[in-house]
Every structure is written in structure tokens, then in C-alpha cells.
Amino acid sequence: MGFEHICIAGVGTSEAFGFDLGKSPLRLQVEAFRSALNDAGLTKSDVDGFITAKGAPRGVDYEEFVLAVGIDIRWATQLWAHGRWATNTVLEAAMVIEAGLADVVAIANTSVTGRGYGRHLEALGEGAIHEGLRDMGGGHGENDVHGLDTPGAATALVARSYMERYGATSDELAKIAIGIRANACLNPMAMMREKPLTTETYYAEPLLTDPFRRADYCLASEGATCLILARSDRASDLASSPIRIAAGEGIHASRDDYVMFARPGMAVGISQEAPFVADGARGVFARAGISPGDVDALYVYDSFTSNVWMTLERFGFCGEGEAWQYVADNGLSVGAPLPVNTNGGLLSEAHLLGYGHLVEMVRQLRGEAGPRQVEGASVVQWATARGDSLVLTL
Amino acid sequence: MTMDRLDGMTAPVAPLVHPDTEGFWDGLAEGELCVQVCSDCQTPRFPFGPVCFRCLSYEHTWQPVAVEGTVVAAVVVHRATGDQVWAQHTPFASGLVDMKDGPRLPGTIRCTCGRGIERGAAVRAMLLEAAGRSPLYAFVHTCIDG
Numbered sequence: 001m002g003f004e005h006i007c008i009a010g011v012g013t014s015e016a017f018g019f020d021l022g023k024s025p026l027r028l029q030v031e032a033f034r035s036a037l038n039d040a041g042l043t044k045s046d047v048d049g050f051i052t053a054k055g056a057p058r059g060v061d062y063e064e065f066v067l068a069v070g071i072d073i074r075w076a077t078q079l080w081a082h083g084r085w086a087t088n089t090v091l092e093a094a095m096v097i098e099a100g101l102a103d104v105v106a107i108a109n110t111s112v113t114g115r116g117y118g119r120h121l122e123a124l125g126e127g128a129i130h131e132g133l134r135d136m137g138g139g140h141g142e143n144d145v146h147g148l149d150t151p152g153a154a155t156a157l158v159a160r161s162y163m164e165r166y167g168a169t170s171d172e173l174a175k176i177a178i179g180i181r182a183n184a185c186l187n188p189m190a191m192m193r194e195k196p197l198t199t200e201t202y203y204a205e206p207l208l209t210d211p212f213r214r215a216d217y218c219l220a221s222e223g224a225t226c227l228i229l230a231r232s233d234r235a236s237d238l239a240s241s242p243i244r245i246a247a248g249e250g251i252h253a254s255r256d257d258y259v260m261f262a263r264p265g266m267a268v269g270i271s272q273e274a275p276f277v278a279d280g281a282r283g284v285f286a287r288a289g290i291s292p293g294d295v296d297a298l299y300v301y302d303s304f305t306s307n308v309w310m311t312l313e314r315f316g317f318c319g320e321g322e323a324w325q326y327v328a329d330n331g332l333s334v335g336a337p338l339p340v341n342t343n344g345g346l347l348s349e350a351h352l353l354g355y356g357h358l359v360e361m362v363r364q365l366r367g368e369a370g371p372r373q374v375e376g377a378s379v380v381q382w383a384t385a386r387g388d389s390l391v392l393t394l
Numbered sequence: 395m396t397m398d399r400l401d402g403m404t405a406p407v408a409p410l411v412h413p414d415t416e417g418f419w420d421g422l423a424e425g426e427l428c429v430q431v432c433s434d435c436q437t438p439r440f441p442f443g444p445v446c447f448r449c450l451s452y453e454h455t456w457q458p459v460a461v462e463g464t465v466v467a468a469v470v471v472h473r474a475t476g477d478q479v480w481a482q483h484t485p486f487a488s489g490l491v492d493m494k495d496g497p498r499l500p501g502t503i504r505c506t507c508g509r510g511i512e513r514g515a516a517v518r519a520m521l522l523e524a525a526g527r528s529p530l531y532a533f534v535h536t537c538i539d540g
Contacts, residue, residue, distance in 0.1 A: 135410040136441030143500040145407045145530060147488045149476035153469065157489060161467035164513045207472040255447060267466050268490065270440060270498060 002288065003094040007242030008392070009104070009230040010040025011359040017191050017223035017350030020116035026068055028224035029060045029110040033069060036226035041239025042104060047228070049075035049102030051089045052109060053082060053353065059110045075102040083303065083346070084251065084260070086354030087388035091248045093229040103231060109353050110224035117222060141259040141269050148209075151261075152217050152304060156209035158262040159306035163211060165273075168309075168324035170211050174202040176305040177215040177347060179332030184344025186334060186372035191219055192348040216305040218346035225355035227362075243362050244393045246379070247288035249281055252387035261307050261385045263314040276313060276320040281387035284315075288379075288391040292317050295391075296377040297364055298338055299357035301384040302345040308332070310385035334372045342372045357382055361392050396425035397461055400504070400520040400532055406479040408526035415442040417456035419528035427519050427531060428456040429497060440497035459495035461519040463533065466490040468503050468511035487511045491533050493519075503533045510535025 012035025014021070014028040021028065029052075037044060050073050052062050062076040075096050079085045093105035112118065137143050141154035148154045162168060181197035184190035197215055205214040235242045257279075259269035267273035285291055292315060300311045309323035317338065318326040332340040343349045343360035350356060361380040363369045383389040411419045421428030430439040432446040433453035445452055468489025474480035487503040489511060503510050503517060510517060510533075517533040524530040 135412075135415065136443065137500065143488075144477070145405065145409050145524075146500045146502050147407075147471055147480050147483070147486055148469075148500070149407075149480070152475060153471055153488075156469045157467050160469050161513075164467065207470075208475060210470040210472060273466070 002244060002246040002248075002391075003098060005232050006094040006097050006229060007232045007235060007244060008227055008362055009042065009234065009238050009242055010036045010038075010228040010240060011362045012036030012039050012226045013189065013352070013356070013359060014110075014224040017189060017221055017352070018116075019113070019191070019221055020119070021222045022117075022120070024117060025059050025110040025112045025224070026064065028112070028222065029065060029108050029226070030069060032110070032224035032226035033106060033108055036106065036228045039240055040228045040230070041237065042228060042230070044069055044071050046104045047071050047106050048073050049093065049096055049105030051077045051079075051093055051105060051107045053079040053085050053089070059112070060108075065108065073102070075105065083301065083351065083353035084386070086301075086358060087248060087382065087384070087390055088250055090227065090229070090245065090358065090390055091250060094245055097229060097231060105229045106226055107229070107355070108224065108226040109355050111351055111353060112222045113220050115220070137269060139258070139260050141262075152212060153209040154259070155261045155304040155306060156212045158259065158266060158268050158310070159211055159216075159304070161266055161268055162306060162309060166321035166324060171199070172324040172328050173211055173216060173305055174199055175327050176308045176332065177202055179327070179336075180302060180341045180345045181215070181348045182333050183339070183342045183372060184348030186370075187344050187349055190344040190349040191221060192344060212304065215347070218303045218351050219348070221350040223350045223352055223356075225352050225359055227355065227358060241366050241394065243365055246290070246391040246393045247284050248391075249284040249387065249389040252279070252281060257387070261304060261310060263310040263385055266310075278316055279314070279387065281314055281389065282316055284389040284391055290379055290391065294379050295338065295381045297342055297361070297374045297380045298340045299361055299380065299382045300340055300345070301354050301357075302341055302347050303351075305347065307385050308340060311383050314385060314387060315383050315389065334374060339374050342369065342374060354382070354384075358390070365392060365394050397422075397427060397519060397521045397531070400522050400534065403522060403532070405522050405524035405530040405532070406483060407477065408524045409528060409530055411526065411528055414444045418442050421456050421458065422521060422531060423528050425521065426458040427461050429459050429495070430454050431457050438496050459493060463491040463493040463499070463517055463519065465503065465511065465513060465515040465517060466492050466498060467513060470511060491517055501531060501533045503535060504538055505535035507535065507537035510537060
């Protein structure tokens with residue numbers, strides 16, 4: 001029970017990802033849009049729906065984009081600047097098309113940084129996301145007055161809690177960063193493609209917030225992505241194989257499931273420590289008509305290394321407290337039993353808000369991933385520690 | 395009970411004090427660690443806020459609680475990557491503490507022996523001077539506390 005009448009028709013990115021590309025967010029987003037149109041074999045006049053999240057420190061507002069590229073839309077959604085919305089934007093685009101509110105929806109997102117484009121346009125400043133300033137605690141578990149004022153410092157608390165509870169050590173944390181970096185080294189677009197990571201180089205980097213070192217943190221980078229969704233009956237017009245959305249699962253949130261990069265039961269934020277029991281997030285498998293064993297490659301929102309442990313457990317690829325051992329035994333590389341983040345992820349490709357993973361999933365299903373191609377990939381899954389997920393198939 | 399004051403240290407970031415949470419900060423200013431309790435269903439409310447998450451009542455009181463607690467998880471910040479006011483304080487420990495009378499509170503943890511950041515470590519809340527109208531609190535491990 002997926003979106004039988006809907007497909008991902010095309011994907012595209014900015015020409016490069018980097019720390020300082022010297023281009024405006026609007027320019028980057030246009031690059032991604034043109035690349036996705038070309039990939040889909042559609043023209044801009046086909047696009048009548050647009051979904052975006054304003055990037056950091058300042059992305060592109062929907063109407064600014066509409067003016068710049070000269071499109072005429074009848075559906076727009078603009079979300080909060082975050083890497084949180086990859087699942088929900090795709091599902092929303094599918095629902096909008098299904099409901100007849102638009103025929104072709106582009107989902108475009110851009111990030112620029114204070115150290116990059118922000119330097120060229122001083123008024124942007126650092127453009128901090130003010131979520132961390134929620135005085136009673138941010139969505140990652142931040143608490144400014146107590147010195148945990150970044151998502152990384154707050155997520156270190158999740159990793160520490162997991163390691164103490166289940167016996168994992170920094171050696172196992174390192175294996176996540178090393179495995180995903182190895183994938184990035186096979187991706188010509190990945191920012192870290194020429195910087196292979198070993199246990200030695202991992203430990204040579206300083207601790208930022210114990211247990212996290214630099215390689216446990218995602219890249220703060222610039223770049224843009226675009227995905228175009230359309231009705232499947234347009235498939236004959238398309239330049240590339242249409243990709244099917246077999247099933248989706250939206251973002252979960254509750255008082256017991258608040259800290260974004262912890263699965264439930266982790267006793268961070270306000271939730272109590274509890275044994276982890278499979279929750280509704282796994283409903284995505286039944287709706288897609290698959291089991292975890294059918295997934296050929298998994299794509300995880302890897303803003304921090306420990307997210308991989310959280311996601312593997314939340315979606316049942318291993319049992320509670322077993323993910324660290326699972327990764328140590330199986331690895332995450334393209335050749336692993338379950339390859340994870342074959343693009344290099346947010347850790348080593350670029351911080352593309354999760355959409356970079358979706359672009360990669362489409363390319364894997366089409367067999368376009370070159371040296372990092374997962375042989376015979378026919379079912380790929382996007383999943384996050386928050387519980388949202390997409391299953392894509394040919 | 396009145397909280398002890400942690401001398402010689404100042405919190406670099408002052409708490410935001412606003413109508414939804416001011417009872418907590420007012421309590422600290424008077425030397426009491428308080429929690430917000432719903433007047434209708436008696437549910438302790440955390441995060442502090444304008445409404446009971448269980449019954450949606452606005453009515454509440456601020457009730458003093460014991461300062462003792464147990465560390466749930468804590469980390470050591472070695473490099474300030476956010477607000478640079480923290481740079482001069484690194485390394486410092488910060489984490490979550492389950493209070494004896496509930497709820498769980500976030501806070502920095504002062505410890506000289508290293509064991510105060512371990513799961514289960516016994517700590518207590520003390521007053522910490524901060525800029526602005528209210529003091530803050532910090533947790534202190536028994537190695538300092540005696």
C-alpha cells in the first residue's frame with residue numbers, strides 16, 4: 001500500500017558540495033532544480049507544486065524561487081530550516097499529487113553556512129537555528145544555560161548513555177565513522193572523498209564532546225538538492241526510470257520520544273529509561289510488504305554517528321542494545337550485508353538535510369551509482385532515529 | 395530547605411526568565427529548588443510551562459523539593475562549538491540528573507574525582523551565581539560536597 005500512482009521522476013544536486021562554494025543559496029538551488037528537471041526529462045513549465053525548507057543560515061523562500069525560475073505553481077509548502085523533513089516532504093508531495101492539487105511537485109532544499117556564503121553577505125550573520133534556545137530544552141536535548149548548546153553536544157549524551165548501558169566503547173563508535181567514510185571515498189561528489197578514515201586517524205582528532213570526536217559530527221556544508229515527483233502515468237514521458245514510493249512513515253514525536261537522535265527508552269531528555277519495544281515506526285515494513293531482511297541498502301540520518309545505532313534498533317535490524325555489535329561485526333560499507341549510507345551521508349558526503357540520501361537511493365535503484373553500486377539493489381530504505389522512513393523500489 | 399551556594403563560580407549564560415517559568419527562578423532566588431505541580435491533577439510538570447501536559451489545567455504551584463539526585467547520563471565538553479562564552483570553561487561536565495523527588499533536571503556537574511559523571515553518581519544541586527535577576531543551579535558530586 002504505497003503511492004501506486006506516484007513516482008520520483010527525477011533528482012538533482014548543486015554542481016558541488018563544499019564548505020564555501022561562493023554561491024548564493026538561490027544559485028545553488030537553481031543548479032539542483034535544473035539538474036533534476038534534466039534528469040526527469042521535464043521542463044520547468046511542468047512543475048506546478050513546490051516544497052522547500054528554508055536553509056541555514058538563509059535558504060530560499062518559495063516565492064523568491066518562483067520568481068527566479070519563472071514557474072507558475074498552485075501548491076507551496078515552506079518548512080522550518082532543518083534536516084528533519086526529508087520524509088514528510090516526499091510524502092506530502094505524493095499526497096498533493098494524489099489529491100489532484102498539483103501534477104508535478106519539486107522538493108528543493110539548500111544549505112549555506114555562516115563560514116561560507118555568510119561571509120559574503122554579512123547581514124546573514126551566523127544565522128543560528130534558535131531551536132537550541134528553547135529555554136526548557138531543544139529538540140536534540142540541548143540546554144543552553146547548562147552548556148549543551150549544540151545538537152552535537154546534546155547527542156553526545158545519547159551516545160554516552162547508550163555506551164554505558166549496553167557496553168559499547170569508542171572503538172565501536174569509530175567503526176560507524178570509518179565505515180561511512182569508506183563509502184564516501186567511492187563518491188566523486190563527497191566532500192571527504194579523498195580523506196579515508198582509519199582507527200588511528202579517528203583517534204588523532206580531538207574530542208569535542210566526549211565521546212564524540214570530529215569524525216562523529218556531520219559536515220557543516222553548502223549544497224542543494226532537488227527531487228521531482230509526478231504521476232506514474234507520465235512515466236513514458238520521463239528520461240529516467242521512475243522510482244516507486246513503496247511506503248512511508250511520518251515523524252514520530254511524544255513526551256517519551258522527544259530527543260530527536262535517540263530512539264524511545266534512552267532516558268535522555270525527559271523520557272524514562274525503559275526496555276525498547278518495537279513501535280509503530282516499523283509499520284513501514286508491513287505497508288511496503290517487506291521485512292527488514294529485504295532491504296538492500298539502508299539510508300540513515302547520520303548527523304552524528306550514534307544515530308546509526310539508534311536507527312538500526314528502532315527499525316529492528318538488530319535487537320535492543322545490539323547495534324554496536326552488529327556494526328562491529330558487519331560493517332556499513334557497500335559490500336556489507338546491509339550497506340548503510342553508500343553516498344557517505346551527512347558525515348562524509350555533505351549535510352544535505354537528508355535529501356542527499358534520497359538522491360543516492362534513486363541512483364542506486366537505477367543502477368547509476370558507479371563504484372559504490374550495491375549489486376541488484378531493488379529495495380532501499382530511508383530511516384531515522386525519530387521513526388520516520390521511506391521505502392523506495394523500482 | 396535552603397540551598398547551599400557554590401562560591402567562586404559564575405554561570406556564563408543567564409537563564410531566560412518569563413511568565414511560564416518564573417516560579418522556578420523565583421524559587422532559586424529565594425534559595426529553594428522548586429518543581430511545578432498541577433493544582434488539579436497533582437502531576438509534576440516538566441518542562442516547566444503554562445499548562446499541565448496531562449489535564450491541560452493552567453493551575454499550578456511551585457513546591458520545594460530535595461536537592462539530592464542521581465546522574466542519568468553526563469558528558470564532558472572539551473571544545474565549545476556553540477556559544478564561545480563556554481570556551482573558557484572547557485573542559486566541563488553537563489548532563490541529566492534524576493532528582494530524589496523528581497523530575498529529571500539538566501545541569502552542569504562539578505566533580506574533581508571523575509566519577510561524578512558516571513551513571514548513578516550521587517550529586518546535589520547548589521546555587522550558582524548568574525548574570526540577571528536569578529541565580530542558576532549546578533550539580534556537585536559528593537567528592538566535592540563531602
